Amino acid sequence: MTTDLAPPDLTRSIADRIALIEGGIVVPPAKGLGNQSVQRSGVLRPDGTLVPESVTWRGRTQVTVAPALPAGEIADLPGTWMFLGPLFGHFGHFLVESICRIWAYARLEGRIDGVLYVPKFQNRPEHVANVYRPFLRALGVGAEMRNLEEPARVERLYVPQQGFGMFQMIEGAPEFRDFVRARAGKGIAPQGAExxxxxxxxxxxxxxxxxxxxxxxxxxxxxxxxxxxxxxxxxxxxxxxxxxxxxxxxxxxxxxxxxxxxxxxxxxxxxxxxxxxxxxxxxxxxxxxxxxxxxxxxxxxxxxxxxxxxxxxxxxxxxxxxxxxxxxxxxxxxxxxxxxxxxxxxxxxxxxxxxxxxxxxxxxxxxxxxxxxxxxxxxx
CATH class of the missing domain: 3.40.50 (Rossmann fold)
Structure with a gap:
């Protein structure tokens, strides 16, 4: 686990915590490992160093740690994209850890071709993506969403810092709260019991x-x-x-x-x-x-x-x-x-x-x- 990283401080503005990487390499967890509590995945710079904003935290513990630079050919993904982190199949963790970067969409909307996840682990990643695409749209992210099974070199990649999370991060950063209040569920009319x-x-x-x-x-x-x-x-x-x-x-x-x-x-x-x-x-x-x-x-x-x-x-x-x-x-x-x-x-x-x-x-x-x-x- 990377020792020089610290959990993000969400008590103040994180508006400037969006890294832009030309040729950033998105690395999903390796296949065949099962559902590990900590996965080696995230975003690397072209030289193989970790983009710290791509680390996802659960309280004071990293859920993701630096992956190795993939060997062999890496597929190229043209265009401009935003990284969202690991896509959890578990509903609760999706609602906390898989949406923790959506605050940056308010700043990048219209400038990106879509948003990118990596699987929490390699179990039917496209099925999991299909389950959560409607939720992501209902929470205010209307761009195309992909869940990458294989490493990809992205032409231009925005990597926002996590703005929400478990335990001490549960109140979220100001930008995350603003995004939620402005967008989440607003296209769905209230209906049901009081x-x-x-x-x-x-x-x-x-x-x-x-x-x-x-x-x-x-x-x-x-x-x-x-x-x-x-x-x-x-x-x-x-x-x-x-x-x-x-x-x-x-x-x-x-x-x-x-x-x-x-x-x-x-x-x-x-x-x-x-x-x-x-x-x-x-x-x-x-x-x-x-x-x-x-x-x-x-x-x-x-x-x-x-x-x-x-x-x-x-x-x-x-x-x-x-x-x-x-x-x-x-x-x-x-x-x-x-x-x-x-x-x-x-x-x-x-x-x-x-x-x-x-x-x-x-x-x-x-x-x-x-x-x-x-x-x-x-x-x-």
């Missing part, structure tokens, strides 16, 4: 959530909420629903990234922690920073339930929440009128719920006794 609960109950059990989520859904339906399963909607339907909602409740999960991008300042949002790691606070920070909405992080976790083979909570673990405390917190945030008499499931109910999840997923779970505040590996 009060929504963004649910995980229709996802496969292996994806994780909170125990007794359907009980929470029933309690919220009694408060006038509509249960939203975003994976059942196309990109336009999801954006329309988030633009229409006035009150939103969700456990910490990827759809909240999209809400932060396309929501509005009149919304009230409750983010319920479903695992240790303070991701509820990170999502709330993003929503407040991007849209100025009233976002409340609500951590009422009693226990984390993790797979038998796991050592810490993650995106696949299950949170056991304190229902009475959650009801009071949602009431205090103005998100529900009641909630002061919610009851807590007893131990027999918890045992039965864990048995149901274990049987459905084919995985045994155990109650985690680790230290509080341990960050999960990612933020799905």
């Amino acid at each position: 009060r929504i609960y963004v649910s995980r109950s229709a996802l496969p059990p292996a994806r994780g959530s909170i125990l007794f989520e359907r009980r929470l859904e029933a309690l919220l339906e009694a408060e006038g909420y509509t249960i939203l399963h975003p994976q059942k909607l196309d990109h336009a339907g999801q954006i329309a629903a988030y633009r229409a909602a006035r009150d939103v409740i969700a456990v910490d999960c990827s759809p909240l990234h999209l809400l932060a991008l396309v929501g509005n300042s009149d919304q009230r949002v409750g983010v319920i922690a479903r695992r240790d790691g303070r991701l509820d606070e990170i999502f709330a920070r993003q929503i407040r920073a991007f849209q100025g909405a009233e976002a409340t992080a609500i951590d009422t976790l009693r226990h984390n339930w993790i797979e038998d083979h796991a050592s810490r909570p993650s995106r696949t673990s299950w949170g056991e929440i304190d229902f009475p405390a959650l009801g009071r917190a949602l009431n205090a945030a103005g998100l529900i009128a009641g909630g002061l008499d919610w009851s807590r499931p007893d131990e027999d109910e918890v045992t039965a719920e864990i048995a149901r999840i274990s049987q459905a997923s084919g995985i045994a779970f155990k109650r985690w006794a680790g230290p509080p505040g341990t960050a999960p590996a990612d933020a799905d």
Whole structure:
């Protein structure tokens, strides 16, 4: 890993952090390596040195490190293009790490032939590109998008610095926030319920959530909420629903990234922690920073339930929440009128719920006794 690089400082303007490289070489990760947490890919100058603006960071850790100069013939790509970094197939990481350079499109629109990704890893790269092209257009990038499987020497290549990311970068740089507020979702009309609960109950059990989520859904339906399963909607339907909602409740999960991008300042949002790691606070920070909405992080976790083979909570673990405390917190945030008499499931109910999840997923779970505040590996 390159040792003389540092995570970008997004607390100030990054307007001048766009490198222009003549004959820049875009290097995707090597084929056959699988989905590695850190990939050797990015942009090299003609002499083989790394363009530092092409590095993608996750918090204070590099997701991409300098690749080697490709051997043999390198295909030429004529024209002027903008580099966007790795294209993740995972929805949440796409909404954070694959769009982290779109802020520069506002400055380069009309001067470039399109935008370039490299695959996060070499698994059906054109399929992944087809999935996310509509999302990219809905977020305000209308140019042609390519996902390069092979190295390419680009005639003229703009390489913007990352302007958004996980953890300390979640509020984004001023230019990124400006781009989102001006463009994201603006071509899609609001349509949907005024009060929504963004649910995980229709996802496969292996994806994780909170125990007794359907009980929470029933309690919220009694408060006038509509249960939203975003994976059942196309990109336009999801954006329309988030633009229409006035009150939103969700456990910490990827759809909240999209809400932060396309929501509005009149919304009230409750983010319920479903695992240790303070991701509820990170999502709330993003929503407040991007849209100025009233976002409340609500951590009422009693226990984390993790797979038998796991050592810490993650995106696949299950949170056991304190229902009475959650009801009071949602009431205090103005998100529900009641909630002061919610009851807590007893131990027999918890045992039965864990048995149901274990049987459905084919995985045994155990109650985690680790230290509080341990960050999960990612933020799905």
